[in-house]
Amino acid sequence: MHPGSPSLPPLEAQNQALRQQLDALLREARSNEDKMRRFDQLEHRLVGARSIVELLRLLLIEYRLAFGIEQVSLTLVDRELEVTRMLDADLRVDATLQGLTLAQSPAALQALYGTRLHPWLGAYDAPAHAALFGGSSAIGSVALLPLVRHGVLIGSLHFGSASAERYDADSGTHFLERLCAIAAVCLESALNQERLKLAGLTDGLTGVHNRRYFEHRCQVEIAQARRYGHALACMFLDIDGFKRINDTHGHQSGDEVLRGVGQLIHGQLRAGDTIARYGGEEFVALLPQTSLQHAGEIAERIRAAIAAAPLPSGGGQTLRVTISIGLAMLPHDLAGKDLARLAEALVATADKALYQAKNGGRNRVEVAA
Numbered sequence: 001m002h003p004g005s006p007s008l009p010p011l012e013a014q015n016q017a018l019r020q021q022l023d024a025l026l027r028e029a030r031s032n033e034d035k036m037r038r039f040d041q042l043e044h045r046l047v048g049a050r051s052i053v054e055l056l057r058l059l060l061i062e063y064r065l066a067f068g069i070e071q072v073s074l075t076l077v078d079r080e081l082e083v084t085r086m087l088d089a090d091l092r093v094d095a096t097l098q099g100l101t102l103a104q105s106p107a108a109l110q111a112l113y114g115t116r117l118h119p120w121l122g123a124y125d126a127p128a129h130a131a132l133f134g135g136s137s138a139i140g141s142v143a144l145l146p147l148v149r150h151g152v153l154i155g156s157l158h159f160g161s162a163s164a165e166r167y168d169a170d171s172g173t174h175f176l177e178r179l180c181a182i183a184a185v186c187l188e189s190a191l192n193q194e195r196l197k198l199a200g201l202t203d204g205l206t207g208v209h210n211r212r213y214f215e216h217r218c219q220v221e222i223a224q225a226r227r228y229g230h231a232l233a234c235m236f237l238d239i240d241g242f243k244r245i246n247d248t249h250g251h252q253s254g255d256e257v258l259r260g261v262g263q264l265i266h267g268q269l270r271a272g273d274t275i276a277r278y279g280g281e282e283f284v285a286l287l288p289q290t291s292l293q294h295a296g297e298i299a300e301r302i303r304a305a306i307a308a309a310p311l312p313s314g315g316g317q318t319l320r321v322t323i324s325i326g327l328a329m330l331p332h333d334l335a336g337k338d339l340a341r342l343a344e345a346l347v348a349t350a351d352k353a354l355y356q357a358k359n360g361g362r363n364r365v366e367v368a369a
């Protein structure tokens with residue numbers, strides 16, 4: 001070093017500093033590469049998800065595990081309660097779907113993003129964000145990711161980190177924007193898939209489920225009732241003197257009446273109940289977690305509602321009909337019995353009770369002995 005020249009660090013020290021910078025850059029590049037690889041792997045799994053439930057589990061659980069995110073939640077806009085119905089059985093039994101909220105209105109989500117439907121990264125703000133994370137307070141920063149299809153907000157994915165620095169407004173959002181786009185497409189496609197499946201399980205005339213769906217659902221509900229020791233009620237419902245309605249007013253009027261009766265029964269049941277057209281003028285209903293007394297009250301309510309309602313029968317005309325109902329409960333002793341046999345027996349018992357109701361004069365509810 002020359003006397004008088006600015007004091008430069010010795011070359012060795014400069015070299016060491018450069019090496020450290022290089023190491024840091026390499027570490028960052030490797031970490032990015034690793035992150036990209038994990039993102040890539042998860043993206044492949046999202047695209048390959050075979051059902052809406054599998055997709056939701058990936059979004060709610062796998063991202064949290066792969067990226068060490070403390071809290072992940074997802075809100076889906078469900079204006080017509082269609083997703084609520086699709087996922088009803090899963091939501092009741094699948095704890096892994098706990099971070100999922102179905103919102104009938106998009107207003108609360110819209111308020112998060114304003115008009116710019118873009119990922120939002122920043123400090124956790126309890127008044128604005130607590131509801132998104134079930135009131136959790138152990139969050140320092142959040143990434144809020146809008147899920148948009150054709151310009152419409154269909155949902156929102158939320159990552160909450162314990163670290164206040166992890167998500168900040170200056171972080172790049174490239175990965176997250178990509179995740180939003182892919183998640184939104186996958187969700188839309190999984191929901192469409194589910195709709196198609198449902199279409200094959202719906203009765204074309206009345207809009208309630210068909211017998212095929214009922215037979216599947218009956219076994220699912222029996223398995224649940226057996227597992228958790230819940231009660232399960234089954235109703236067999238049959239319109240009285242329907243042949244006469246067809247003969248007197250024509251087949252088309254008969255169809256209208258069938259539609260009306262199906263919708264009336266549906267309207268008297270809870271979201272978790274199942275109503276299906278079993279065939280002809282017969283309907284069946286399953287009421288999980290319902291005692292005999294309560295099921296009896298509901299059956300009586302359905303009977304009375306149908307007897308009291310003028311039903312449209314086409315051409316602005318209305319008709320009055322009555323219905324007979326047989327009610328049966330799933331027996332307690334189910335150990336080791338085959339689900340298909342149990343389902344058959346439950347329906348047969350309700351059908352027997354219906355026979356008694358018909359024999360007893362119709363327009364009545366009979367409980368299986």
Ligand SMILES: Nc1nc2c(ncn2[C@@H]2O[C@H](COP(=O)(O)OP(=O)(O)OP(=O)(O)O)[C@@H](O)[C@H]2O)c(=O)[nH]1
Pocket residue numbers: 205238239240241242243244246250251252253254255258279280281358362
């Ligand atoms: N309009 C219409 N009628 C149907 C349909 N499916 C079955 N039916 C008719 O439903 C009638 C059922 O008649 P029955 O089984 O004799 O019973 P019911 O006249 O209702 O008499 P009870 O059940 O003993 O009170 C038959 O006339 C069938 O043709 C349908 O999809 N549309």
